[in-house]
Amino acid sequence: MADNENQNQIDQYQLVNCIATGGISQIWEVKHIANQQQFAMKLLLPEHIKDSQKKSELKSEATIARQLEHPNIIKVVDISIGRDNSYFIMEHFRGNNMKNAIRFDHASVQGRGKKIMELLAQAFAFIHDKGWVHKDIKPDNVLVNKAGDVRVIDFSLASKPTGFISSMLTRKSSVVIQGTRTYLAPELIQRLPLTFSADIYSLGVLFYEMLTGRPPFIMSNPNDLLMAHVREKAERPSGYNPNLTPELDQFIFKMIAKKPSERFGSMHEVYSAVRTLRAFVEDPEMFLRNKASKDEADYQDSVASTLDSRADATRTPEEREKARIEAQKTKDALYGKRKKALEKEAAKAPPSKAVPTQPAPMPMQPQMMQPMMPQMPFPGQMGMPMGFPGPGGFPGMPGMPFPGQMPGMMPGMMPGQAPMPGMYPGQPMPGMPVPGMPMPGMTMPGMPGAMPGVPQPMGAPQPVRPAAPAPISGPATPAPGQVPPAPKPATPKPTEDLPLMDMGDLDIT
Numbered sequence: 001m002a003d004n005e006n007q008n009q010i011d012q013y014q015l016v017n018c019i020a021t022g023g024i025s026q027i028w029e030v031k032h033i034a035n036q037q038q039f040a041m042k043l044l045l046p047e048h049i050k051d052s053q054k055k056s057e058l059k060s061e062a063t064i065a066r067q068l069e070h071p072n073i074i075k076v077v078d079i080s081i082g083r084d085n086s087y088f089i090m091e092h093f094r095g096n097n098m099k100n101a102i103r104f105d106h107a108s109v110q111g112r113g114k115k116i117m118e119l120l121a122q123a124f125a126f127i128h129d130k131g132w133v134h135k136d137i138k139p140d141n142v143l144v145n146k147a148g149d150v151r152v153i154d155f156s157l158a159s160k161p162t163g164f165i166s167s168m169l170t171r172k173s174s175v176v177i178q179g180t181r182t183y184l185a186p187e188l189i190q191r192l193p194l195t196f197s198a199d200i201y202s203l204g205v206l207f208y209e210m211l212t213g214r215p216p217f218i219m220s221n222p223n224d225l226l227m228a229h230v231r232e233k234a235e236r237p238s239g240y241n242p243n244l245t246p247e248l249d250q251f252i253f254k255m256i257a258k259k260p261s262e263r264f265g266s267m268h269e270v271y272s273a274v275r276t277l278r279a280f281v282e283d284p285e286m287f288l289r290n291k292a293s294k295d296e297a298d299y300q301d302s303v304a305s306t307l308d309s310r311a312d313a314t315r316t317p318e319e320r321e322k323a324r325i326e327a328q329k330t331k332d333a334l335y336g337k338r339k340k341a342l343e344k345e346a347a348k349a350p351p352s353k354a355v356p357t358q359p360a361p362m363p364m365q366p367q368m369m370q371p372m373m374p375q376m377p378f379p380g381q382m383g384m385p386m387g388f389p390g391p392g393g394f395p396g397m398p399g400m401p402f403p404g405q406m407p408g409m410m411p412g413m414m415p416g417q418a419p420m421p422g423m424y425p426g427q428p429m430p431g432m433p434v435p436g437m438p439m440p441g442m443t444m445p446g447m448p449g450a451m452p453g454v455p456q457p458m459g460a461p462q463p464v465r466p467a468a469p470a471p472i473s474g475p476a477t478p479a480p481g482q483v484p485p486a487p488k489p490a491t492p493k494p495t496e497d498l499p500l501m502d503m504g505d506l507d508i509t
Contacts, residue, residue, distance in 0.1 A: 009033070010030075010041075010043070010085055010087070011080065011085065012032060012033050012034060013030040013031065013032060013033065013039070013041060013089070014030060014031045014032075014033055015028050015029075015030055015041075016028070016029045016030055016031055016038075017029040019040070024044065024045055024048050024054055025042050025043060025044050025045060025048075025058070026042075026043050026045060027040060027041070027042055027043075028040070028041040028043055029041075029092060030089070038092045039077065039089045039090065039091065039092050040089070040090045040091065040092045040093070041087050041088070041089055041090075042058070042062075042087060042088055042090065043085070043086075043087040044058055044085075044086040044087065049083075049084070049085075049086060054086075055081055055086050057156060058081065058086055058087075058088070059079065059081050059086075059088075060156075061088075061154070061155045061156045061158075062076050062079045062088035063079070064132060064155045064158050065088075065090075065155045066079070067130060068126065068127060068130060068132075068155075070122075070123055070126045070127075072119045072120070072122060072123035072126075072149075072150050072151060072152060073123055073126070073127070073151065073152045074090050074091060074093065074143070074151045074152065074153045075090060075091040076088055076089070076090050077089050077090065077091065090153075093143050093145070093151045094145060095143045095144050095145035095146075095149070095151070096143070096144065096145075097139065097140050097141075097142065097143055097144075098139035098140070098142040098143070098144050098150075098206075098210065099138075099139040099140045101139075101144055102139060102209060102210060102213060106213050107284075107285065107288045108146070109144070109210055110210075110211065110241075110284040110285075110288070111283075111284045111285040111288075112144075112148035113210060113211055113279065113280075113284065114274070114277075114279055114280075115148045116144060116148055116150055116210065117207060117210075117274045117279075118271065118274050118275060119148075119149070119150045120142065120150060120152070120203065120206075121203070121267055121270045121271035121274055122271055123150070123152045124137070124152070124199055124203060124267045125266070125267035125268050125270075125271055127152075127158075127199075128196045128199070128266065128267050131160060131161075132155075132158045132159070132160065133158065133159060133160070133161055133194060133195075133196055133198060133199055134152070134155065134157070134158050134199050134202075135157040135158060135159060135178060135179055135188075135194070135198065135199070136154060136156070136157045136158075136178075136179055136180060136183075136202075137183060137199055137202035137203050137206055138180050138182070138183045138202065138205075138206060139206055139209060139210070140154075141153050141154040142206070157178050157179065159194070161193075161194055161195050161196060162193040162194040162195070177189065177191065179202075181222055181225050181226060182205065182215050182217070182225065183202040183205045183206065183215070184202070184226070184229060185197070185198035185201035185202060185229070185260075186201070186229050186230045186258050187260060189226050189229055189230055190230065195260060196266065196267070197260035197263050198260075199267070200255055200263050200264055200267065200270060201255065201256055201257075201260075201263065203255065203267075203270070204252055204254075204255025204256040204263075205256060207252060207255065208234070208237055208252050208256070211237055211241060211244060211248070211252075211279070212237050212240035212241050212244075213240065213241075214240065216234035216235065216256065217229065217232065217234065230258065231258075234253075234256060236249045236253075237249055237252050242281075243280050243281050243282065243284060243287045244279065244280065244281070245278050245279060245280065245281055247277060247278055247279075248277060248278075248279045248280075251273055251274075251277055251279075255270065
């Protein structure tokens with residue numbers, strides 16, 4: 001492709017530096033070998049060198065730009081469409097495209113905003129006077145330098161306005177939408193006839209982004225973005241930049257009106273309106289400096305009033321944001337480990353078994369106060385045998401055995417048998433009566449009613465027989481031929497939603 005003796009040379013131009021690479025071409029900084037003058041070259045990529053249509057489009061773009069000699073339009077000085085190389089040579093304008101300038105040096109762009117608006121309105125008025133519609137006005141196709149000078153570039157989509165007769169003969173379904181979605185006029189989306197007003201709309205969107213730092217409509221879905229141009233009303237520019245005046249809001253809204261008839265009649269009217277427009281409440285650079293000073297003062301005040309460690313108080317916003325991100329990552333990692341551990345435990349857990357039936361609680365026997373002195377029987381009433389406590393009482397001496405009982409034993413206990421868990425020595429076994437106590441239905445000796453003719457009080461508490469412990473049932477055994485039910489699997493936790501993916505500006509061809 002290049003000269004065999006020098007791979008960095010194409011014809012009489014030496015390749016110095018690749019500035020940008022697109023889908024079908026590259027922009028190179030080149031130097032003329034004879035006079036050492038610097039230019040910019042738009043070179044068709046090798047894979048498209050055999051494509052006659054791509055060659056024709058490159059030649060058309062260069063031819064249109066060569067007709068437009070204006071201080072604010074890039075100047076084309078040479079065109080070469082050949083078998084081995086296809087390119088055209090432009091002036092080398094040392095500046096950045098406005099898209100990057102807005103992103104990385106927005107304060108400087110705002111400071112020269114009024115001048116840039118006037119220069120662009122002049123350039124597109126000249127293009128319209130020559131009978132061309134640019135059709136792809138956007139910050140990427142405007143070069144700007146530190147002094148505020150601008151150059152309009154890229155005429156690859158430029159065309160003549162659609163005539164009335166041709167628009168009547170052309171079906172809407174056959175019209176191809178061309179441009180960039182973020183800056184596309186509503187009538188082009190609706191496949192209506194192309195007029196100069198489409199450039200006015202796109203330039204209004206560019207002014208909106210230049211002054212606020214963002215376009216009027218931002219959508220993640222491309223089709224929603226197209227419909228927003230057709231149906232939705234944009235937010236006031238001063239809503240994003242309080243230094244903008246209400247007059248500028250009205251100016252921008254007139255440029256981006258949905259109907260072409262409600263916009264400015266021509267680019268010359270746009271230029272006249274910009275010249276008399278009071279766009280800013282105060283000088284943009286002074287406003288930004290004051291805002292930066294106020295933000296710094298507010299930050300210092302907030303740091304001074306925060307009860308925190310000294311290290312935290314001296315953190316910069318970047319450090320605080322980094323710490324917040326690291327903390328969130330740690331939290332997410334711990335949550336992920338905990339989630340995996342729970343899933344492993346659920347997978348290893350055996351099938352659930354039937355819970356054994358717990359025995360019914362034994363009824364509590366009424367507690368009786370131990371008498372200070374052994375109770376004596378009423379006159380004429382038989383007392384308790386020797387060695388037995390009085391009614392409702394405990395043995396008078398600790399560990400005093402009942403008659404015929406080994407020490408520490410109660411009736412029903414085998415010799416040498418220890419008391420059951422939870423029972424004190426000498427306590428009768430469950431279901432065994434206390435020696436000396438009457439059987440159910442019998443009157444206790446020494447109580448009223450034991451003597452003949454003495455009535456028994458109404459509602460006297462009857463002794464409660466302890467309930468026998470219910471047998472502990474083991475796991476239910478399935479009948480022969482019956483399959484036990486399988487355990488229910490653990491319900492998995494829903495996975496986190498995937499974040500939506502933001503889509504950038506896409507060219508529609």
